[in-house]
Amino acid sequence: MLPQPNPSAPTPPEPVAFAGCGVVTALGAGTEPLQRALDANTGGLTARPQLACRGYQSVVAGFVPEAFFDSARAAHPAHADARAFLLAAEAIQQAERHAGAWLGTVPPERRGLVLATTKADIEALENLLAGRPCSPAARRHVQPARLAADLAAGARVRGPVQCVSVACVSGLLAIQQGARLIQRGQADLVYVAGVDLVSHFVLAGFSTLKSLEPDGCRPFDRARAGLTLGEGAGAVVLARPGLCGGAGVFLSGWGSSNDANHLTGPSRDGSGLALAITRALAAAAAAPESIDYIHVHGTGTPYNDAMESLAIRAVFGRRVPPFSSTKGILGHTLGAAGVIETIVCLLAFQARRLPGTPRLRERDPSVPDALLAAPQPAPALRRVLKINCGFAGTNAALLLEHP
Amino acid sequence: MNHAPAILAASFLGPEGQGNHRTGLRPWPAPLDAALAQGDLGQFHWSTLFASDPARFARMDLMSRFGLAAVELLGAGLETWPAERRDRAGVCVETGAGSLAADVSFLHTPRASLFTYTLPSTVLGEICIHYRLRGPMLCLMTGAASTPGSVQEAVQWLERGEAGACLCLRCEVADAPTTAKLPEFPRADWHAAALLLGRPDAGQWSRPLEIDSIVPLCRSVLGSAGRATHGEHRHPDRWL
Secondary structure, rough: OOOOOOOOOOOOOOOEEEEEEEEEEEEEEHHHHHHHHHOOOOOOOOHHHHHHHHHOOOOEEEEHHHHHHHHHHHHHHHHHHHHHHHHHHHHHHHHHHOOOOHHOOOOHHHHHEEEEOOOOHHHHHHHHHHHHOEEEEEEHHOOHHHHHHHHHHHOOOOOOOEEEEEEEEEHHHHHHHHHHHHHHHOOOOOEEEEOOOOOOOHHHHHHHHEOOOOOOOOOEEEEOOOEEOOOEEEEEEOOOOOOOOOOOEEEEEEEEEEOOOOOOOOOOOOOHHHHHHHHHHHHHHHHHHHHOOOEEEOOHHHHHHHHHHHHHHHOOOOOOEEOOOOOOHHHHHHHHHHHHHHHHHHHHHHHHOOOOOOOOOOEOOOOOOOOOOOOOHHHHHHHOEEEEEEHHEEEEEEEEEEE | OOOOOEEEEEEEEEEOEEEEOOOOOEEEEEEHHHHHOOOOOOOOOOOHHHOOOOOOOHOOOHHHHHHHHHHHOOOOOHOOOOHHHHEEEEEEEOOOOOHHHHHHEEEEOOHHHHHHOOOOHHHHHHHHHHHHHOOOEEEEEEOOOOOOHHHHHHHHHHHOOOEEEEEEEEEOOOOHHHHOOOOOOOOOOOEEEEEEEEEOOOOOOOOOOOHHHHHHHHHHHHHHOOOOOOOOOHHHHEEE
């Protein structure tokens, strides 16, 4: 049975179905290694000591294994150095296979694609400016919209194509956009992909901000000291429920907001994120007490985790549902985080098990005690809230529902 | 009264000058005009368009400076809006070059203050901080076959009740040093164009703008909507 739209909302939305997903992360390609890591509550972050000479604050990150790129280059020789393309194309292909044969019945003109990324192929820009070799494909992908266009061409998309870049909420906003395109009638299915790389650019950048945890992040830990970067790609297929069988997980609401406070630091009171959450709940006509689980942003920085704690207390009061962060497995995948972490939520529905918070040793006392340190069974999982926050005071929330 | 969404204000800054829907295009004062025409965008000072120094203006990257200036040039009085209205004011940015100029500068000289601006959405944050806007937001990277654009998104936000008003901003700022370092990138004139979309009311915003009057100013942000038939008033929902 489909979730019912709220007739008293300004414009009752038609729920959109998640019809397929694919992912490439520090654990490799596919959702199976990701699920194993979620079950084990560990894995993914590694150190690359060879980077120590570059002066970064940390050489620990969620690096995608080189073995993936070795096989991906064989399949896409013209894109051998275009790592962002290789990651996103693989994730999209996985999502297509996962969606099933019905997808082939949707004509290209009725397919759309929305890409989420903060820096696209920033490595190509590094190479160009340093006078190092750079393929024409990688050079094109310095411009994020061209990366989106090439991915769309590979997926036989001739409908609307968008590229969203709003810091670390890019992924959730891209999913919102994909759903909007379907609800407006501009597409029947939309691939939503998110991709970002651990590059010299971002390692240097976050090092200048001194926001990296040298030994790996510990979200919501009493001793947390910073975030850990990650790279990867995630892709979901959004579709009209009537196309893909009408069963499964749906996107029933969303919301976004701006803190209007500071460019890099979250608001001290969490009110901006609380506003985004409230908007998502209102769009789905969902009461706070109906939420079964929250997958939070949980970067491991002192300020972000404190702000999120305030925000969820503000919305949920004394009845904070179980929540966790999985950045201790994957790192912070920046523009891809929203899509990859939404896939983590989809896996939670599938496995009927909530992920824990890897690398947590001792919960910060100011954090609600509903924080899950370890995975927890969830046989009746129905509504999941996914939230992310980003630079420039951005906040976004999605409500996922399995009727 | 429940009017359909419409364009209520428009503004533009570019090499040829600056202006809004009331003033039309006005040339830059000398000697700023020569500097801007040659892509020496660092010569732009806040006093050219702002009554007082916006916080951190000198530390902002070029995209944020010109994006903020385009919004200020609308003359919408955003800073006087009641809090409830600003809570529901959205911002939708579209850009092709994005933060390219800041990216190149950062790779040359990594600094924390510059890293903040190596995201195309930072201009959105500066606008929201300056005017205390807390509504929905989006930044679209445009280029090959990117549709729909910011105006179409804003109209949908308004019609669905996700926002009460919306700023649409097109910002392309790649200065001469940046384009010199990347000769294979297409060179486009720098510019910023802004629109305020909302529902006409009984007060200041009672008269929506006729699209033909603002196409010369704001063609880049109007996108496909800019292909207006001469003399025909276009309603936003008929552009889609």
